[in-house]
Amino acid sequence: MIYARIAGTGSYLPGEPVSNDDLVKRGIDTSDEWIVSRSGIRSRHLAAADTGASDLARVAAERAIEAAGCEAEDIDLIIVATSTPDYIFPSTAALVQSKLGIRNGGAAFDVQAVCSGFIYALSVAEKFIRSGSNKRALVIGAEVFSRILDWSDRGTCVLFGDGAGAVVLEASERPGILASALHADGSHHPILCVPGTVASGQVIGDPFLRMDGQAVFKFAVKVLGDVANEVLDAAGVQASSVDWLIPHQANIRIIQATAKRLGVPMERVVTTLDHHGNTSAASIPLALDEAVRAGRLRPGHRIVVEGVGGGFTWGAALIDF
Numbered sequence: 589m590i591y592a593r594i595a596g597t598g599s600y601l602p603g604e605p606v607s608n609d610d611l612v613k614r615g616i617d618t619s620d621e622w623i624v625s626r627s628g629i630r631s632r633h634l635a636a637a638d639t640g641a642s643d644l645a646r647v648a649a650e651r652a653i654e655a656a657g658c659e660a661e662d663i664d665l666i667i668v669a670t671s672t673p674d675y676i677f678p679s680t681a682a683l684v685q686s687k688l689g690i691r692n693g694g695a696a697f698d699v700q701a702v703c704s705g706f707i708y709a710l711s712v713a714e715k716f717i718r719s720g721s722n723k724r725a726l727v728i729g730a731e732v733f734s735r736i737l738d739w740s741d742r743g744t745c746v747l748f749g750d751g752a753g754a755v756v757l758e759a760s761e762r763p764g765i766l767a768s769a770l771h772a773d774g775s776h777h778p779i780l781c782v783p784g785t786v787a788s789g790q791v792i793g794d795p796f797l798r799m800d801g802q803a804v805f806k807f808a809v810k811v812l813g814d815v816a817n818e819v820l821d822a823a824g825v826q827a828s829s830v831d832w833l834i835p836h837q838a839n840i841r842i843i844q845a846t847a848k849r850l851g852v853p854m855e856r857v858v859t860t861l862d863h864h865g866n867t868s869a870a871s872i873p874l875a876l877d878e879a880v881r882a883g884r885l886r887p888g889h890r891i892v893v894e895g896v897g898g899g900f901t902w903g904a905a906l907i908d909f
């Protein structure tokens with residue numbers, strides 16, 4: 589039997605942290621107290637204007653490849669989860685492949701599932717590996733969400749940040765990903781969307797992120813609890829035997845409510861949103877890599893990663909690290 593295991597992790601955050609007070613100094617009508625009490629976010633990183641998602645992804649990928657002890661040429665599949673690609677096409681994954689110096693490589697493509705994107709990409713890569721068609725995949729979440737924020741909408745612009753995280757997923761005789769589940773319900777698309785596009789050289793519609801925060805909050809808490817239980821049940825594993833819950837980093841109150849529903853104490857939940865903000869598809873691999881490099885998440889630990897995002901989409905994976 590062929591399984592898929594995480595062999596290495598990497599991440600990258602652009603520039604210096606931008607604090608809540610820095611946002612106030614930039615003219616946003618908000619306060620550190622409001623942002624921290626409603627979301628748990630204290631700072632985020634914002635990419636320079638000439639930096640694209642593929643630039644952030646390249647650095648995260650190089651770090652994951654180094655951690656996995658392989659070479660870029662050993663990668664035969666690249667999947668990038670992003671909602672803020674460099675271009676309409678080619679895919680960000682194709683650009684990352686080029687920036688890593690891989691020529692005549694395996695498949696490279698993007699997946700679009702907003703904040704669930706990394707879970708979607710991980711699950712797709714796992715299926716490629718378990719089918720025997722690929723041996724070593726780069727799975728990346730990379731975002732420059734600052735590009736799609738309306739900086740005059742204080743209800744959304746304070747919540748997000750830029751960054752990238754990556755894992756090398758490789759074929760193994762030992763189980764790594766024990767179970768995964770993906771879901772979507774497109775009927776909820778109006779509560780979180782960027783309802784615009786480009787046509788005939790013009791922006792058609794609204795090019796900025798729009799959100800009904802309270803509707804998103806309720807939906808997220810429900811499905812994150814449900815989908816974590818789904819993968820635990822599928823593998824016959826109790827929540828009490830999970831070493832780390834690594835949820836999408838949207839809002840500390842969503843994370844606390846989800847952990848409570850699952851009966852996982854906050855000491856076993858990886859949280860990075862206080863210093864990353866919500867980095868959408870990048871948030872889970874960023875948190876994963878930070879926990880690994882801090883020595884908290886170690887080989888042999890059992891983890892649940894889970895995300896929810898625009899679409900609406902949601903998903904989870906149970907992993908032996």
Ligand code: ACO
Binds near residue numbers: 617898
């Ligand atoms: N600073 C100061 N005041 C603000 C700000 C701000 N940045 N933003 C909004 N306010 C004000 C509003 O104007 C309003 O004032 P009013 O009462 O005078 O009209 C007041 O704060 C309350 O506004 P609400 O939008 O009702 O605030 P709410 O308590 O719902 O909190 C929040 C908003 C934090 C977005 C909350 O709804 C939430 O946590 N939602 C979850 C959404 C989320 O986490 N999204 C992340 C992206 S989705 C994802 O990743 C899955």
